[in-house]
Structure formats: structure tokens, C-alpha cells
Amino acid sequence: MEKNKTSEDSIKILNRRSFIIITVGAILSFIVSLRLFSLQVINFNFYKKKSVENKLSVKLTPPLRGEIYDSKKNLLAGSSSLYEFVVFKNLSKDHFTEIRKLDSLIKLNLNFSEISKQLKKYNKYSGYSLSRASWEQIVEFEKNKFLFNSIKIIESKKRYYPHQNFSQIIGYMGQSTQSSELYSKGVFHLEKSYEKHLRGTPGKIFSEVNAKGKTIREISIEKSIKGNDLDLTLDLTLQNYAQSQLPTDKKGSIVVISVSDGSILSMNSNPTFDAQIFEDRENTKIKDLLNDDQKPLFNRAFSGFYPPGSVFKPISALVGLQRNLIDPQKEVFCKGHSSLADRNYYCWKKEGHGKVNLKKAIKESCDVYFYELAKKTNIDDIASLSSNLGLNKEYDIGLSNMGKGLVPSKKWKKAFLDESWYQGETLITCIGQGYNQTSPLQLATLYSAILNGGKYPIPKLDKNTNTRFTGKLLNNEHQKIIINSLNAVVQEPRGTAYKLSISNPGYVKIGGKTGTSQVIRIKESERKDDQYKSKEIDERFQDHSVFVGYAPYHNPKYIASVIIENGGSGSAVAAPIAHKVLDFAYKNNV
């Protein structure tokens, strides 16, 4: 190695360059330090949070759902155990082969493409539920357990509905659409509206997980809190009895409410369905149910709206009395029809009722008396009293698809049909036909309002809510006249439901009103030659049979409202059913 006689100058240059590079190195170190300061000191909280979020996993454990009881603590909806085949990806690499093996061993009819799609999304430490497991399947699985490393049987809870007659009130549960919620929630009727009340608080398992999602240790556990129970005003025995009284081949509904506090004691609709099939995921039955043109999911008690027919007449009578349009004693002559503007309006009794006062008009359901009254009446007075007595209202009691129905008025007709009101329409409205649309629950409430003297309790299903009254007080005298007449309907000879007193003298004595609501209007020509009576009318055009009654008539406790679609006359079909149900309620003191 030759020694160079390097000049002083070139050494100086090297030393100067060295200084430059050291300076650059120091500046770079400083920049790095500043960056570290920014990350570790200034933004420490941000990164600390991220770090905790990384490692902390919160697993929710579903709470036990609150139970639903009838008024006597009979269970209507509870929880029962459910077993599922669950696959855990982390337990075996061959988990998909095992799924196929399971499917061929126990005929589960699994959808492999769907499962493999779902499995890809699943964290390998949280299991994926393949299918429900029946007892036979569990036994079969246990025998061959050694074949399956990645599949386990896991117990969880499902909703259990012991009595199918309540499905149309309690509703059912469904899978939550939000993926963040692990468990199903109520999607119909009370299960839906009382979701918050019933659901409870999920438990939380806080655990530390690694980057692959594997739990390293559990940090803390918050136990789940069971949901609140719900006590209903319904009575199990009455509900079952009333359902048995509905003709199985006809659509219809029975509502029984308590006069004193508006408690709904039973509320039936036919046809009905069994909510359990949703919990048991019986897909064919669910499909059949949804496609059934009888619409079993449709509860006629509060979603079904019909012309009330003659049970509406007390409202017309009360308007007449309030407006001084009628004298209750003064008689009107019924010759079978009444005319207005060259048109005849017929009484149901073709030969006429003869001389009729108010009581007789209600008792024998004379239409002509009410036509004469209607000629002097303003439709808006009818509408306003109807609303005061519980019609044209939705009751907020947690039921899905509750409607308001319709009480026609001038304003309504202008707004919806863009036509002005004709007095002839008042005539048919006053006998409960025409545009009138009421539900059986509304009719029960209407009679509750009359029996309570105008201020009536709003119907309720939740036993633990306070009774709330609404409506305007009626004149005491007017109320007495109406109730007397309604009692006479059943209790006095020639009353439209007098037959009830004769055929079942042992039953509780009731009052009430029959109604026959026309599905089609009868043509003038047909009426003249009695064609409409002899004619074979297609069943779906036959009259609806309506009856609203209360028992016992001297001190009413229960109101029953019955409608049988296309059942014929109210006195023949609906009234005997209502009488039986009222008798049952009274004798069993529900």
C-alpha cells in the first residue's frame, strides 16, 4: 500500500464533506425523532385506542327474552332449548368434508354453495350454524361423533308458543336484518311492539384476541339481563273457547272486552295460524301460510273492516235524541219502505213494522224509523258522535296493521271522492250501511262507550297499564233509553235476538244488537219480485252476520262483538255465538 502525499487541501475537503454528511445525518435523526414524538406523545391517545380496539373483542351473549302471560299467569310465550349443528373452522382443516359427511349421514339437505360462501366470511373461531338438530339427528350424530372434529351440537334458546290461538295477537319473531344483532327479534304484533320491553340486555364477554381473532384470555364478563315479562289482559280459557265457537269454514272474529276497564279478554280471528312454525323454521309451512288466500295472518278483530249494519243504529238514535230530532215515544209508520227524492229505501221487513217508536225501532231493527230520522239529520253530527264513541280510531295497543276504519262525513267525501254529500247517503249510513267501515274491536268499544255513558275506557292488552278514559259524557236519559231498547232486543218478544232467551234460558241474560251487513246492494227490480231471497247468491256476496252484546244485561261486565263473514243474518249466526261466549265469560268469571 503506497502512502500518498495527500495535500493538506484535499484532506480539508474530505473533512469538510464529512461535516456535511454528519450534519445531514443529524438532521435526519432529528426528523425521525420529531416523527416519533408526534406518534408517541402527541397522538398517543389515538394510537393507544387503536391498539386497544385491535386486541379487545366484545362478544355479545343473547339475553333470555321476557315471557308473555295471560291475566291468570298462564304462559303464552316463553323460551325453550334448541339444538343446532355448528361448524368451527379452527377445529379441523377438513371442516368442509365433514359438513358433506354430516349431510350424507343425517339428511339435512344443506346448501353447500351458500354454506361455503358464508363460511368464508366467518371468523374461524366463531361457529357457523348449519342447521337445527332434532332429537333423532342428535342421537345419530352422537353415535358417529368420532367422525367430526369441527362440528358440534350447540344449545341455544328459541321462542316457544304453547297456545296457537294467541299467534294473531302475540305475533312472532324473525331474523334481524342488521348483522350487528346476533339474535332474532319480534317482527309482528306484540313481539314487535314490546321488543324493547321483552328483549332484555345482552351480556358481554370482553376478551383479548390475537390478530387471527383467537381468544387469548377473557378479561371480564357482563351477564345478560333477562327481558321483562309481559302480562296481558287476555284470558287463556276464554280465548280458546271463543276460537272453538267460530265456524271453521267461515272467516270471522270474536272480541270480548271488559266494560269496566276496557281490558281485551279475548280476541279471535278465523282462520288463524301457529307462530311456532316461524321459530321452528318450517319453511314449507311458512310458505303455505304466506300464500294462503284465506289470509290467516290477517287478524279480523282489528284489521278487518266491515259495514256495521244495524248495530250502528244506537248512534243514529243518540244523534236524534241529542239534536231533539225525535221524541222517543212518538211513533213512525213503517210500511216497508221510505222515499226520498223519487227513490225508495227499504226496510229489511218487506211488509213493514207498522207503528214504531224508538224502542221498537231498535228492538225490531226497523230501518224505516231510522230513514225518517236520517232525513232530518246532518251526516256530520253522525260522524262526530261516532268518533266520540270510539269509532274512526286506532287504539295504540301494540298490534300490527290496526286500521282506523271509516266514518263518512261531508268533508271526507269531498276530500276522497271529490263529490258532495247526498241526503240519501245519510239514510243508508244511519242504518250502518254505505261507507261505514268498522272493526269488531271498534264495535265492542262503541258498546262499551254506550254502557259507560259516553266516557269509556280505551281498550288495552297490557294488564299493567293504567285504564285511560276518553270520550264525551252522554245525557243520562238518552243512555237509559238506548240501553233499555238494547236489552229488549234479547229479552222481549219480537226482539230480533229474542230467540236467544228462549233457546238458552240457562245462559246469562244479555242485551245487544243484531246486524246484517250487506256485501252487495240489492237492485230495485230484484227486490220487487223477491228475486234476491230465492236467488242462489254466491257465498262471497252473502251478508255478514254481526252481533254486539253485553252480559249480564242489568249490570254489564262483558261485551262480545262477533262477525261472521258471509254468515247471513246477525240473529241467526252471530248472536248465538256471542251469547255462548258471554255466558262462558260470565260463568268462569274471567
Place this chain on the structure above:
Amino acid sequence: MFREFKSIYNLNWIYIFILFIIFWIGEINLYSAAGGSLDPWASNQLIRFLFFLPLFFLVTMLEPKFIYNFAEIFLILVLIGLITTLIFGYTGMGATRWIRIAGFNLQISEFTKIALVIFMAKYFHKLNAEKTIGLFKSILPLVVSIIFFILVAIQPDLGTAVIILVLGLVVIFYAGIKLIYPLLSLGIILSISPILWTFLKPYQQNRIQIFLNPDLDPLGKGYHIIQSKIAIGSGGLQGNGFLEGSQSSLDFLPEKETDFVFAIFSEQFGFTGSIMLISLFFIMFLIPVLKTYKLTQVFNKIILFVLSFKIFFEFLINISMTIGILPVVGVALPFMSYGGSSLLSNLIICALLLNFMSINEKKRMFS
């Protein structure tokens, strides 16, 4: 070939002490990276270290003259090694970087850095530098640097290739090229960088794009940077404490034993620990550099300055990568990243530095 044994007393033992401390920090770090276990990294790295130690002291005892004389031979050996790597090397993670020699997987590119610096030091020494060096005299070292850059870049190993090129440029700069040329070339590089961009492999372009915005791909390529920043940031001022780094122990940090060891260190020991580590490396850089001011021989000066710079530079590049101010290019943290070739080459560099620091030009002239 070797000096007398007693010259071992002339070694800078402070430097050796700092080196051992840094290695020991690296060991502790690898131990914590494995979740408090010697297995698999800390023990392996320690065995390598002990195995390399005799070689380390052997190099400190080499006659500088021997190194000077064989400068070209070293470079040719490395060149053959690199070409062999390209042809016979084995491939891992999409790159052909290693060859097997006597049962070891060697990354020749690591040793290229040393050979290149030695070669260029000799070149400039021979130039008998008068004043500043013109462009013409710089062309040979530049071309050699670029050849090695390309040979490593096509493995592909962009990180190491860039380090090789930078070292070549630093030698040229340090040796005293006229300032106008580096400034001019910087201008040219900046203006043609868009064209260079198109020569990058898609994964390299990807890394740079994600470096600029890691949230483009938070679960894919950006994951490394994001998780590394979380680890470092969550360390805070004081750190989470020894073995208390959750990002590391719960495996959120990828490549934690190699490129991202600094994140593990910083998560446990915080800003304080990080600044201490930077200071240690800076002191380690300065000790040989300060010695250069006492030397007059260009060869000695370049070896001491540039090789010392190499260790510090790689340290800075590596931590800049982990804190997200440079793209992730795969540069190891000297003495702390797990890996044999990097450890061996850095030990050889330190041995060379110790060797050249013990030179007393007044007493022992080149003859």
C-alpha cells in the same frame, strides 16, 4: 496478513461495548417478539453471534495492507457471488436473494456493500487526490456502483440495491467530487423520476402508493404500516413495559422479527427508549467518524467514514420505514433484525472499523 496479538489492546473497547449493548438490546427485543421466549429467534441469533465472534476479532487483527491489496479481489468475489445468486440462488418471498454456502444461506448483497466501499476507497486513494475530483475520474466508481445496484435490484431487492447505490454516491461525495455534479445529478434524477416509476415492479409501485396512503389497503399492503404505527404510537412516552406490547404479542405486527423490530422495541420502551436507541446508534456512528479527522490517508478515511455511515444510514432507513416516513423497502435494522447475513456483514464492518481506528499513521506507516 495479521498484526501482532498485542495490538488487540489498541482496539477501541468503548466502541465494542456500545456494539455489544446494541446487540443485547436486539436480543431482548427478539426475546419479547417471541412473547417472552428465547425460541425461535433470540437463541438462534445469539448462537450466530457467538459463532461469528472469532471471525470478528480475526478481522480486527487483519493488516490494513492486506485489505488494501485485495480490494479488487473482494469485489470480483462479490460479483461472482451475485451472479451465482441470480442463477443458482433460491427463491423466497418472490425474490432470489440467497445462495447456500457450506450449509449457510448467504445474502451476497449484504457483503457487496463492504466490498464496494473498500474498492472505491482504494480507487480514490490511488487517485492521489489533489484538490477536488472532476467528473471524469468519478465515472468508473459510478459505473461500478450502478452495475451492483442493478445486479441486486433485479433479484429483486430494491432496499439493498438503493443502499448500495447510496454508499457508492457517498464515497464519491466524501472523496471530494466537485459539488456541482451531485447537485446537477440530483436535479436530473428528480426530473426523470416519473420515468423511473414505470421501471418499478407493480409490487414496488404498490408499496410506494400505499406508503403515501396506507388507508388505500388497510387489510392488505397498508396493514404493515398501519399496525406498525399503532404499535409505536401506543408505546407513548414511557412505553408499555418489557413484554407488555400487545401489538407484538397478539401478532398484529407482521414481520416483527425482521423489518419491524423497531416497532416492537418502541411499543415496549416508548419515546424515551427510542430516543436512547437513536442516540446509541448516533454515538456509534460518530466514534469512527471522529477518528477520521486524525487520519490523513484517503483509504483509511473513506473506510472509516463510509462504513460507519452505512450502519447508521440503515438504522435511519429502517426506523423511517416503521414510522411511515419512507416506503417499506426491506432494510434490516443493524444488530436488531433477525437474520444471519445482516448480522455477519455488520459485524465484519464493525471489525473493520475497529481495525482502522487502531491505526496510528505516525507510528505505523504504510511501507
